[in-house]
Amino acid sequence: MNKYSLSIITINRNNAEGLKKTIESVASQSYKDFEFIIIDGGSTDGSQQIIIDHEKHISYWVSEKDKGIYNAMNKGISKATGDFILFLNSGDSLLEDEEILKKVVLNLQNKAVYYAPIYLENNNAIKELVEYPIMIEEKFAFTNTLCQQAVIYHLSVFDNNFFDENLKFISDWKMHFNLFKNKIAFIHFNVPFANYDVYGLTSKGETKYKAHKERLKTQFLDFPFYFFKYYGTNKRVFLRLLKMAFRIK
Template identity: 40%
Template sequence: MYKLSIITVNYNNLQGLIATFESVKNQTWQDFEYLVIDGGSTDGSKEFLEENTEYINYWVSEPDKGVYHAMNKGILKATGEYLLFLNSGDHFFNNKVLEKNINSVENYDIIYFNQKVVAKTKSFIKEYPDTLSFAYFLKDNLPHQASFIKANLLKTLGLFNEEFMIVSDWKFFLDAICKHNASHKHIDKILTVFYQDGISSKLENLKIIEEEKQIVLKKSYSLFMNDLDDVLKYMTIVHNLRRSKKIRLLIKLGLLNKF
């Protein structure tokens, strides 16, 4: 059994597939399993995979129902203890990054790293917090491109929800950590490079993302949201009180403790 399975999902993105494949192929540590799930591409991706079968443990090129269906197909074929989803176009930070960090992958359900993000006009290092919370997931997510996830955790929780177009990886991390108390650890090192050109990064999809998140929150976390509404309301009251000139005067005169 492999310790790590790397899964690449691709559809009509030959140049991205080549970049990801070369990044995987050139790693100095190679004791992993590599799987490519192609959605029946017609741009030469299938032919590229056929030419490089010696470097791929498993690949398939056939129509699927979307990115999460493809990722689930990869999960069911993978034999590694941990899974890493490095989809076409994204790649490792350098050729030695697995060699330097593979020993960190143990005893936790989810091990997540930092990543370099490349946008159209700029690039930056996305650093993730050591401590995660429900409030954190309301505004952010963990990077599946830079997270080692225990395969058994994914299978136990029911794989990625294929009903959603964009937020199923967010839902998985939210459920795993906030509902099922999955153990997790942050490694403060850069693992991968992520390009903001996918469906989740497009401005026109922001409405879809918000709608899908609201479905998840209302169905599974309505009590959390009620509590959060109260917290936000009280935070607003406190913020306004702090700005009050009368309150500031009372604090200055020693008639009211600072809060």
Template identity: 35%
Template sequence: MDKAPLVSIITVVRNDAERLLTTIQSLTPYKGSRVEFVVVDGASTDGTLAVIESHRDLVDRYVSEPDRGLYDAMNKGISLATGKYLLFLNAGDELLTDLESMVQAAPETAVLVHGRANMFDQQGSLRYVKGKRIKSLRRFLKGMPLCHQTALYRRDVIPHYDLRFKVMGDRVMTYTLLRKQGLKNACFVDRLMVNYYEGGLSWSFGEDFLREEEKLFYRSVGKRHYIAIKYLNAVFKHRIKLPLLRLLKKK
């Protein structure tokens, strides 16, 4: 019987000891011999390393050193991991299901296995549940159609994250993977996988930055015309649709 890890959980963290502990506690019931746990720490100066060291029975390997940002740290995680599939679980997010059975529910050819996530706001209130079968790659041109923390990527085909991106690297990487491997090789399993909590890195950037990064995404994947489409949609919304709705509301 193959005893190699089937899944590697990769958690990237820096100075976030309390939320890292939350994540470790959540995955403890699902940490079997075929689930590997890798932590990439960005040279924390708080109690993060103490949390890692006190859970070495769960942490299979870790590194603590400076990095060039979130996606550089995730790339390090890819290099450290040995599992067939990789799951990126942020510090603070909570695992809700057995990952081995999740992978076994998908075809052997699947390069991406994904499920559903409870999406909580920063106050801890459940906003909605995200996750369904992706019917078209065009969905990535409108936004990220799945929660990154519910995506199990096959390690032998996953591209590295593009370090030009600060926020949308997961969207870019997933789109690039599926465009090359084919959407037929993505498998949706209708199961709650994680509790995801808003308030991470992406929430620290303003709208102008996010618009410019999305333009970079469109240019990098050869979809430059979507820049114009997004602009025209925004003009229609703010200059025609919203004023018309306000006018009708007054009547």
């Protein structure tokens, strides 16, 4: 089996236009020492034809019903053979620089989690650049999150360790915090390499609220020590967050 430096995993469901954009941004790269994996959730909007039309750029793809975002991502991990993994979901894209992957991959050396600034994209126009701290500290890891498209993982961090499929929206946050707690190094890149489609699932109004609620609930149930440590100093705020976490809606 061929061994690649990088595995790019794209998950998609009924976002043919976004999928085409993502594939084309990956295919335009001059650096080719990567595999491109597409996990499609049984789309019915023409996504499969988009995949077939670009099949020469794709190492592996499947289109079948899945159990959600993180089930699809775990399927991708199980097929990955690269030393590192980048999740670039349909609608997201690499920067319009055909050398950007080369610039990034040649700096990947350690068994670590690498992260970089990322551009938020709105209607195919750059909206803003999001910067992250040069050093990830405990408070940031618990109370904030890194856009997954800004993160490159060494494959070893997924040894017997997959995304929690019981969560619908914030399993990536949980993954990052657990990796931080387990002393996995987080290494900062100062050069962005990807655009994040702000029309993604957790960026929309109602789902954004549900994602926030899910994270608070997960923080309280799975990491109570840190929940009290960072939210418990102000009783009013603490009770408001706790109420939001368990509100039935």
